[in-house]
Amino acid sequence: DTGVSQNPRHKITKRGQNVTFRCDPISEHNRLYWYRQTLGQGPEFLTYFQNEAQLEKSRLLSDRFSAERPKGSFSTLEIQRTEQGDSAMYLCASSDGTASGNTIYFGEGSWLTVV
């Protein structure tokens, strides 16, 4: 069990550029979540997948954001035409079931700075 892995850990990009983050969940976890965390705030839900199906998207996920999970394994979160307001840490998490009490395991996050 290697835990939830996220890459890159840090990304600095110029406004208007596209960025992509990758998340590798714990193997055999069928649920994968993306959260966004800004300084001084708790994580905010963005979207989640059950296997390869994207089941829910937050209103925080604007049209510039897209997430995929091909084959139900790793996931990517792409942000197009980045804006300074996109600067945040993007957290990925996974769990192994649908029960609300199941533990959700988080990765170390990917820091995005838009300059």
Add this chain to the structure above:
Amino acid sequence: AQTVTQSQPEMSVQEAETVTLSCTYDTSESDYYLFWYKQPPSRQMILVIRQEAYKQQNATENRFSVNFQKAAKSFSLKISDSQLGDAAMYFCAYRSAYGGDTPLVFGKGTRLSVIA
């Protein structure tokens, strides 16, 4: 919509002492789960303790325990015999038990410092 409030942005505790972090939440649901997560600097968030709302007994995990007051919608975390490694951001989180798989709703966090 559910909300989670952590009214203490920062707390400090002497090593080996006890500290209590506060959390209140707002919900109209009767069945749900509450969690405390710990986020050390530049490290991943890890689950500290979990409480099922239908259970009256307060959860405990070694030095960590909660005081769950359902009627008051309060869910505080007590850390006993504080250690330097307890220094971190602590987040209280709520999750509905309805709907199969609902996202966690987090508070803004409390930064805990442990003084040697």
